[in-house]
Structures are given as structure tokens and as C-alpha cells.
Amino acid sequence: MNIIKLFDSFNIEHKSEEEVDVYMSRKEAFRKIGSLAKKMTLASLPLAAFTAMPKMAFASGHEVLDVLKFALTLERLEYDYYQKGLDAGVIMGEDTGLFMAIRDHEMAHVKLLEETINALGGNLDGVASQFDFTAGGAFPSPFENYHLFLALSQAFEDTGVKAYKGQAPNLKDNDTLLTVALQIHSVEARHAARIRRLRNRKGWITEAEGIEGFGGTFKMATNPIYANENNTTHAGLDVLTVTDVEQDAVQEAWDEFLSKETVLEIATPFVAQ
Amino acid sequence: MSKTVNFKVKGSRPQDRLNNPRRSFLKFGGATLATAGLVMSGCKEIYDFLPKQLQPDKVKLGSGDTGILNYAYALEQLEAAFYTLVIATDCGFTDHEYRVMEDLQQHEVAHRDFFKAALGNKAIEDLTFDFSDVNFLDKESVLATAKTFENLGVGAYNGAGKLLESADLLVVAGKIVSVEARHAAVILELMDPDSTFVEFISDGLDWALSPAEVLEAAQPFIINKIDASDLPTA
Numbered sequence: 001m002n003i004i005k006l007f008d009s010f011n012i013e014h015k016s017e018e019e020v021d022v023y024m025s026r027k028e029a030f031r032k033i034g035s036l037a038k039k040m041t042l043a044s045l046p047l048a049a050f051t052a053m054p055k056m057a058f059a060s061g062h063e064v065l066d067v068l069k070f071a072l073t074l075e076r077l078e079y080d081y082y083q084k085g086l087d088a089g090v091i092m093g094e095d096t097g098l099f100m101a102i103r104d105h106e107m108a109h110v111k112l113l114e115e116t117i118n119a120l121g122g123n124l125d126g127v128a129s130q131f132d133f134t135a136g137g138a139f140p141s142p143f144e145n146y147h148l149f150l151a152l153s154q155a156f157e158d159t160g161v162k163a164y165k166g167q168a169p170n171l172k173d174n175d176t177l178l179t180v181a182l183q184i185h186s187v188e189a190r191h192a193a194r195i196r197r198l199r200n201r202k203g204w205i206t207e208a209e210g211i212e213g214f215g216g217t218f219k220m221a222t223n224p225i226y227a228n229e230n231n232t233t234h235a236g237l238d239v240l241t242v243t244d245v246e247q248d249a250v251q252e253a254w255d256e257f258l259s260k261e262t263v264l265e266i267a268t269p270f271v272a273q
Numbered sequence: 274m275s276k277t278v279n280f281k282v283k284g285s286r287p288q289d290r291l292n293n294p295r296r297s298f299l300k301f302g303g304a305t306l307a308t309a310g311l312v313m314s315g316c317k318e319i320y321d322f323l324p325k326q327l328q329p330d331k332v333k334l335g336s337g338d339t340g341i342l343n344y345a346y347a348l349e350q351l352e353a354a355f356y357t358l359v360i361a362t363d364c365g366f367t368d369h370e371y372r373v374m375e376d377l378q379q380h381e382v383a384h385r386d387f388f389k390a391a392l393g394n395k396a397i398e399d400l401t402f403d404f405s406d407v408n409f410l411d412k413e414s415v416l417a418t419a420k421t422f423e424n425l426g427v428g429a430y431n432g433a434g435k436l437l438e439s440a441d442l443l444v445v446a447g448k449i450v451s452v453e454a455r456h457a458a459v460i461l462e463l464m465d466p467d468s469t470f471v472e473f474i475s476d477g478l479d480w481a482l483s484p485a486e487v488l489e490a491a492q493p494f495i496i497n498k499i500d501a502s503d504l505p506t507a
Contacts, residue, residue: 094467101469108477165447168434172443175435175507182431182450183478189451190470190479193458202376203459204452234445235391243386249379254448255455 064177065122067167070260071181072113072127074163077267078156079106080131081142085153088143095198102191109184116177130272138217138269150199151211155222157192158205159258159266161185162225166257189255204252205229224266228256332397336503338438343397344484344504345446346388348429351494352381352422354402359419362409370412370463377419377456384449401496416464421490423457424472426450428480429487436484436505454479 082103085091091099114124133142133152142149164185171178193203208230210223232239232250239250258266334343356378366374389396408414430450437443461468472480484501492499 097467097469105470105477112477161451165444165451168443168447169440172440178435179431179481180478182434182447183481185447186427186431186450186454186479187470187477189454190458193455194462197459197462203455203462204376204380234387234448235441237387237391239383239387242390243383245379245383245386249376250383252376253380253383253452254445255451256448257444 061120063170064174065117065120067170068113068117068120068177069122069124069127070263071164071167071184072110072117072124073271074156074160074263074267075106075109075113076127076129077131077270078160079103079110081133081153081156082106084133084143085149090143090146090149092146098194098198102194105187105191109187112180112184128271131270132272133270135221135269136273138221139214147199148214150195151214151218151222153195154192154199154201155211155225155266157188157195159225159263160188161192161255162258163260163263164188165255166259166263202252205255206248206252208251221266221269224262225258228258231256330497331500332400332497333500333502334397334504335395337505338442339392339395340501340504341433341436342388342392342442343395344433344487344501345430345449346385346392346396347400347495347499348426348487348491349381349385349388350400351402351491352426353378353385354400355404355407355418355422355494356381358404358409359415364409364415365412373459373463380452380456398497402494403496404494406493413464416460419460420457420464423453423460424480425482425487425490426453427457428482429484431479431481432483432487436507438505 082099086096086099086103117124134140139152140148142152164181168178168181168185171181196203205226207226209226210219210221212219230251231254232247234254239245239254240247243250245253332347334340334347356374359374360371360378364374404418407418427450430446430453434443434446437446458470461470483506484504488499488501
């Protein structure tokens with residue numbers, strides 16, 4: 001048993017009362033879907049889940065903070081994007097409710113990550129907070145063209161999904177953090193699916209290259225998001241060799257992950273200098 | 274009959290054709306179902322009094338990562354069987370909705386086949402299912418069931434991540450869970466185009482469920498009794 005495992009098991013056996021409460025309220029909430037009571041319970045959950053976490057003694061604290069700060073950059077970028085989009089009035093009337101809900105999720109993710117980083121003794125230094133969605137003038141403003149706004153939304157959400165996926169192994173030694181990251185990850189996937197559908201695309205990824213229709217620069221800039229989507233081998237097993245399902249559907253059925261480096265390559269042009 | 278099904282079940286495998294969805298549906302819709310329902314209704318006394326050979330064999334998921342993979346395999350079998358029935362039945366879907374259902378069927382069959390192959394001789398058997406609570410002639414009933422399965426799948430993978438030892442398998446689970454989440458979002462959108470993620474609107478976090486919670490919800494649809502007692506719990 002390595003030292004990290006040891007800490008893990010320590011944490012579990014000594015679950016604080018608060019932690020148990022959190023677990024129970026969530027389980028309870030699952031049973032009362034749709035009730036207002038549930039919404040109120042959940043509203044106070046994320047922060048509690050973290051502050052109730054035992055003071056972390058994991059070996060890889062520094063790496064974990066790096067992962068959280070990386071995630072925070074993306075969440076801030078997304079939140080800022082949707083807030084600006086809503087402020088600019090670029091969003092078609094009937095879709096406003098959807099984007100408000102997405103904006104609210106991103107805001108919740110930002111707060112959750114900021115609180116967690118602070119609670120773990122880290123700081124927010126160096127995490128970008130100002131963004132330029134023309135990427136320094138490389139693209140026209142997405143806040144004046146709804147089609148472009150949607151395309152960039154899709155790019156950000158699909159990137160978010162793949163970024164969290166790529167970081168999951170780095171959070172493996174802390175059950176609470178890993179689970180919350182997975183809970184954010186699948187919410188980003190739900191966002192991505194809805195936004196893709198607004199663009200008359202399938203909810204699942206069909207691309208294996210950048211997004212078309214907004215010029216060569218935009219396509220090239222979004223290419224790294226989708227470049228590895230034609231992979232059909234997972235855990236060393238090529239799915240095409242064990243199923244009769246057609247290749248397109250097999251590709252759709254697994255979302256690929258992106259490395260931190262690739263995600264930063266995609267996101268950095270949007271960070272204001 | 275198998276011709277009809279083969280026409281609709283794109284890319285079906287030999288065992289799918291043997292396990293003709295329509296035939297299973299009819300079988301489960303009749304007397305067999307009543308018996309199975311009785312056994313599975315959770316009525317412990319009756320269960321205990323049944324002669325041993327009438328009790329369905331327990332399906333043991335196993336321990337460690339193998340157990341978790343079998344857990345996922347069981348859920349993927351459930352989803353694949355459900356959508357295979359859906360696309361073989363006239364549920365009243367529009368062409369667009371039907372195409373979505375075809376995609377879901379293909380994805381879940383691919384997931385199922387992947388887990389079966391990955392598990393090799395550790396894989397649990399082919400499960401049999403009871404969809405008698407679903408009205409396949411009513412698309413609202415079908416969509417409501419799909420919503421349940423997809424959300425359950427998301428919660429299951431999210432909750433199982435921490436139970437996996439292997440980082441590689443964690444990545445694979447991550448690659449699948451986001452597709453399940455995409456499915457869930459699209460199903461909810463088909464049910465209500467104006468819906469805005471009300472399940473978790475206030476905290477921005479998706480479900481994470483323990484195997485016990487998931488299996489409690491899924492077991493009524495599965496004839497075999499799933500034994501998850503050896504799964505890791507932390």
C-alpha cells in the first residue's frame with residue numbers, strides 16, 4: 001500500500017459528520033428530483049463538500065493545485081464568454097434561458113474551484129481573468145454574430161470536456177476531488193451537446209478536424225480540439241475489431257481527452273495580454 | 274421476423290439476431306414475465322419459499338477493477354438491449370428522433386461489445402431484461418425510460434471513477450461518461466426543447482451515484498439478480 005492510498009483510507013474511515021451529511025443529502029436529493037427542497041439543498045453542497053474535506057496531506061498537493069488552477073482558467077474563460085454574450089444580446093431570444101443556465105453553471109464552477117484552491121492553501125496568482133474573444137483580432141467578434149457565438153461556444157465546451165477528462169488521472173489520489181471533477185466534466189458534456197444541437201449538429205462529436213464555416217484561421221484554431229477524435233482504440237483494444245458497429249458511430253461513442261498543453265494551446269489566444 | 278429486425282438493427286451481431294428483440298419482448302410480455310416479476314419484486318418471503326432451481330442465478334460482478342468493468346458492462350447491456358428494442362418498434366418517433374435513437378443504440382452496443390471483449394473470460398453472462406414497465410408504443414414512455422437510463426449511466430460512471438485502481442481505465446470511463454451525458458442532454462431536449470438542466474441548476478454538478486444506488490434503480494429492469502457484494506467501496 002503506497003502512502004497516498006494510506007491517506008485515502010484514513011480519510012474514508014474518519015469521514016466527518018459533515019461529510020456524511022453531504023452524502024446523505026445528495027442521496028436524499030436524488031430521490032426527490034424536481035422538488036424545490038432539493039435545489040436548496042444542492043445550492044449549499046459544493047462548498048461544503050470541500051471545506052468538509054479533511055486537511056489534505058496528499059503527496060502530490062502541488063500537482064493537484066496546478067490542475068485546479070488550470071481548470072479555473074477554463075471555467076473563468078467560459079463564464080466570461082457567456083456573460084459577455086448575454087450582455088451583448090447576441091443570443092437568440094428563445095435560447096437565452098439555456099445560456100443563462102450554462103452561465104450559472106460556469107459561475108458555480110469558478111466559485112467552487114476558487115474556494116477549493118484557497119482551502120488547500122493555494123492562491124489564484126497567475127490564473128487568467130481577462131479574456132479577448134477575438135483572439136487579438138484574429139476572429140471577428142462572436143458577440144455580433146450568433147452563428148460564430150455558437151461555434152465558439154461549442155469549441156469551448158468540447159474543449160472543457162476533453163480537458164477535465166485528461167486531468168482525471170492527476171486527481172486519482174483524492175476521491176473527493178476526482179468525483180467533483182467528474183461531476184463538472186459531465187455537466188460540460190451536457191452543455192456541449194445542447195450547443196451542438198443549436199448548431200444543427202449531433203450532440204456527440206462527429207468532427208475529426210476544426211469547425212468549418214468561419215474561415216481558415218478559425219478552422220485551424222479549432223483543429224486541435226477534434227484532431228484525435230478518429231481514435232477507436234481504448235485501453236489497448238481497437239473497438240472496431242470487437243463490434244459490428246460502424247466506424248463513425250464507434251468514433252462518436254468515445255470522447256477523446258486532451259493534454260494540458262494542447263488545451264492551453266487552444267485557450268491561450270483568448271487570454272487578454 | 275428476423276428479416277424485419279435485421280433491416281432495422283444496423284450492424285447487429287449474430288447473438289443479437291439469435292436474441293431477436295421482438296421475440297424477447299413478446300416472451301417477457303407474457304406469462305414468463307409475471308413469474309419473473311414475482312421473483313424479482315423484492316418479496317423476500319416468496320423468494321425464500323421457491324424451490325432452488327426456480328431462483329434465478331445470481332450474477333457476480335466480481336472484485337476490483339474487474340468488478341467495476343462488469344458493473345459498467347451490465348449497465349451497457351441494459352442500455353443496448355433497450356435501444357435495440359426501441360429502434361425495432363414503432364414508438365411514434367419523428368424521423369429525426371428515430372435517427373437519434375439509432376445513434377444511441379449504436380453507441381451503447383459499441384460500449385457493450387467493448388466491455389465484453391475487454392473483460393474476456395471475466396465477463397459476466399449476457400443478461401436478460403424486463404422492460405414490461407415501458408410502453409414501447411408511446412414515445413413519451415420510451416423517452417422517460419431513456420432519460421432514466423442515461424442519467425443513471427452518468428451517475429454510475431461518475432460515482433465509479435474513484436473506485437477504479439487503473440488510471441487507464443479511469444480515462445476510458447471518462448471517455449464514455451461524457452458521451453452518456455451528451456445522450457442524456459439530447460433526450461431531455463427531445464422531451465422539452467426549453468429545458469435548462471433543472472436537475473442540477475443550482476450547483477453545476479452532475480450526479481455521482483454509488484453502485485448500490487445505481488443497481489437499486491436498475492435491478493427492476495434486469496431479470497438476473499446482480500450481486501455487487503465484492504465491488505470495491507472506496
